[in-house]
Amino acid sequence: MLIDKLKIDCNVVSKYLIEFVKQEILKTGLKKAVIGLSGGIDSSLVAYIAKEALGKENVYGILMPYKTSSKNSLEDAMKVVEETKINAKVFEITEAADSYIKKFDDISNVRKGNVFARLRMITLFDHSSLYGALVVGTSNKTELLLGYGTWYGDMASCLNPIGDLYKNQIYQLAKYFGVPESIISKKPSADLWVGQSDEEELGFSYDDADLILYHMYDLRYSADEVVKLGFEKDLVYGIAERVRKNQFKRLPPIIAKISRRTINVDFRYLRDWGL
Amino acid sequence: MRIALCQIDTILGDVGKNLAKINHYTDKAVYENCDLVIFPELALTGYSLRDLTDSVALKTDSELFKQFKTKSREIDIALGYVENGNGYFFNSGAYFSNGEILHNHRKKFLPDYGMFEEGRYFASGRSIEAFDTKFGKTAMFICEDSFHISSQNDAFKQGVNFLVILSASPFWMDHKGMKPQLWKSLCSNFSQFSSSYSIFVNRTGFEDGVGFFGGSFVMGPYGSIIKEAELFKEELLIIDFDESLIEKAKIMMPILKNEDIEIC
Structure with missing residues (x-):
C-alpha cells in the first residue's frame, strides 16, 4: 500500500521530538512552554510531547474559543488537559475579535478566520511573556506546504516539533502518545466557522495530499510521475501550485539588499548562535 | 586498552564553554583509566x-592546544575543531599524544548537498594518512570522509587497525530506514574487510x-557492534578493547594479504 510509505517509527521519533522540545527550550535559559490548545489532533499531540519534555508543571495550554467555536473542541481540549495534567487557561477571544470585526459592514469568513488566528497569536505570545515561556507551534508539514494556515497567526511560534510530519504521521504519533480517541476519530477542522471541515474546504483528503506531497518533495518525483501512481492530474498539479504560491508564508519577509552583508542573505547565522 | 567515546552536545560558536565540557569529560576519562578519549567533529565550536x-x-600551534598537549601525557585525545590554515579554514581533527599533536587530519570530503554547506566555508584536506599510535596503525575520518570508497580504500591499503570517525551526523528517517542504520552498515563493511x-x-x-543523533559505537573486526551509546542523549561510553581480535579476524578473512601492496 502506498500509504505505508508514510509509516514512521513512533518510538524513535517520539524520543527525538521530546529531546527537541526540551533542548531547544532549555538552551535559551527558559524552561516553560505555551501551547494554543484547540482540541484538534495537532495541538493535542504537541501538548503530550511538551509534557514529556518539560514536565506538566512547565506546560501551559491556552484554550482560546470564539463564541461560535464548537463546544466539542473545548471539551476535547479539556480532555487533553485532564489527561496530561498540564496547566490550563481559557481565554476567550470573542470580545477582542468582535470589537475589531464590527468596524466592517461586511467581512468574509477567510478574513474573520485570519483575525481569530492572529488574536490567538497575540494571546499566546503575550502569555509566553507572562509565564517566561516559549510558544510551541502546532503546524504540521501538510498544512505548512499547502499554506493552509494564517501567516503570523497559527503559523507563528518559537519552535515547532511537528512541522516535518505529515498529517498521517501526526495520527500515528497521537495514537502512540495515547491522545484521547474522540480527538483522533473526529474530522479535522480549523473550527474558524460553524461546520468547517479541512478536507471539504481543501477539496481533497489529507491522505491524498500527504502522499502527493511526500512523493513530490521528499522522494523528488515529478508531478507526472506522481500522476502515474494513480492520482488525478488536476489534483497533483493543483497541489504543486499551492506549494509554490505559499512559499512566502514559510519564510521571513524579504529585505532590499543594499550593503555587502544583508540580513539572511550574506549575514548568515543560525538562530541557535551561542546557544 | 580502554577508550572513552564522548558523544557531547556543543554550544554554537562558544569555544570557551565547549572547551570546559571537553576538559570535564577528559578528566572523567582519565579517572576511568582510559587510554584514549574521542570527541566528535567540530566539538570545540x-x-x-x-x-x-x-x-x-x-592554528595548530594555538595557545589553547597547550592544555591538550599537556594532558596527552596522561591520555590520548582526539577532537574536532576549525583549523585556520593561512587564512583559509579546515574542518579538522587533531590527535594529541605524548605532549604533542601526533596527527592532524583535514576533512577531505566536505558535503555541500541537502542541508550541508561545508563546501562554502571550508577548504578540503588532501589526503587520508594512517599514523602510528600506541595502539597500532590508526586513521582518522571526519564524518563525510567515511562515505567515500576512496577514503576507505586509502585507510584499508595503509593497513589500519583502528579507524576513528569524528562525526556530526544529523538525524533523518524515511520509509526505508533511518540515518543511524546507514552508519552501522558502512562501518560493519569496513571493519569486516579490513579486520x-x-x-x-x-x-x-x-x-x-x-538534531545530531549520537548513537556512537565501536564496531569490532568481525563487523559486529561491540558496544553502543544511546540515541539523542549526551553520554560517555567506555569500552575495553581486545586487540588480539584483530589478528584473529585477519587469519579468518585475510583480504588485505591478496592486494597488490607492500604489507608492513
Missing part, C-alpha cells in the same frame, strides 16, 4: 557555524531544529 567559522578557527575496529563518535544536541 559546534557544527553549523556559517559566518562564525573564521571567529572560532585555531579493524571502527570507532564512530557522533555528537548530540540540536542546532536550529537539526
Whole structure:
C-alpha cells in the first residue's frame, strides 16, 4: 500500500521530538512552554510531547474559543488537559475579535478566520511573556506546504516539533502518545466557522495530499510521475501550485539588499548562535 | 586498552564553554583509566557555524592546544575543531599524544548537498594518512570522509587497525530506514574487510531544529557492534578493547594479504 510509505517509527521519533522540545527550550535559559490548545489532533499531540519534555508543571495550554467555536473542541481540549495534567487557561477571544470585526459592514469568513488566528497569536505570545515561556507551534508539514494556515497567526511560534510530519504521521504519533480517541476519530477542522471541515474546504483528503506531497518533495518525483501512481492530474498539479504560491508564508519577509552583508542573505547565522 | 567515546552536545560558536565540557569529560576519562578519549567533529565550536567559522578557527600551534598537549601525557585525545590554515579554514581533527599533536587530519570530503554547506566555508584536506599510535596503525575520518570508497580504500591499503570517525551526523528517517542504520552498515563493511575496529563518535544536541543523533559505537573486526551509546542523549561510553581480535579476524578473512601492496 502506498500509504505505508508514510509509516514512521513512533518510538524513535517520539524520543527525538521530546529531546527537541526540551533542548531547544532549555538552551535559551527558559524552561516553560505555551501551547494554543484547540482540541484538534495537532495541538493535542504537541501538548503530550511538551509534557514529556518539560514536565506538566512547565506546560501551559491556552484554550482560546470564539463564541461560535464548537463546544466539542473545548471539551476535547479539556480532555487533553485532564489527561496530561498540564496547566490550563481559557481565554476567550470573542470580545477582542468582535470589537475589531464590527468596524466592517461586511467581512468574509477567510478574513474573520485570519483575525481569530492572529488574536490567538497575540494571546499566546503575550502569555509566553507572562509565564517566561516559549510558544510551541502546532503546524504540521501538510498544512505548512499547502499554506493552509494564517501567516503570523497559527503559523507563528518559537519552535515547532511537528512541522516535518505529515498529517498521517501526526495520527500515528497521537495514537502512540495515547491522545484521547474522540480527538483522533473526529474530522479535522480549523473550527474558524460553524461546520468547517479541512478536507471539504481543501477539496481533497489529507491522505491524498500527504502522499502527493511526500512523493513530490521528499522522494523528488515529478508531478507526472506522481500522476502515474494513480492520482488525478488536476489534483497533483493543483497541489504543486499551492506549494509554490505559499512559499512566502514559510519564510521571513524579504529585505532590499543594499550593503555587502544583508540580513539572511550574506549575514548568515543560525538562530541557535551561542546557544 | 580502554577508550572513552564522548558523544557531547556543543554550544554554537562558544569555544570557551565547549572547551570546559571537553576538559570535564577528559578528566572523567582519565579517572576511568582510559587510554584514549574521542570527541566528535567540530566539538570545540559546534557544527553549523556559517559566518562564525573564521571567529572560532585555531592554528595548530594555538595557545589553547597547550592544555591538550599537556594532558596527552596522561591520555590520548582526539577532537574536532576549525583549523585556520593561512587564512583559509579546515574542518579538522587533531590527535594529541605524548605532549604533542601526533596527527592532524583535514576533512577531505566536505558535503555541500541537502542541508550541508561545508563546501562554502571550508577548504578540503588532501589526503587520508594512517599514523602510528600506541595502539597500532590508526586513521582518522571526519564524518563525510567515511562515505567515500576512496577514503576507505586509502585507510584499508595503509593497513589500519583502528579507524576513528569524528562525526556530526544529523538525524533523518524515511520509509526505508533511518540515518543511524546507514552508519552501522558502512562501518560493519569496513571493519569486516579490513579486520579493524571502527570507532564512530557522533555528537548530540540540536542546532536550529537539526538534531545530531549520537548513537556512537565501536564496531569490532568481525563487523559486529561491540558496544553502543544511546540515541539523542549526551553520554560517555567506555569500552575495553581486545586487540588480539584483530589478528584473529585477519587469519579468518585475510583480504588485505591478496592486494597488490607492500604489507608492513
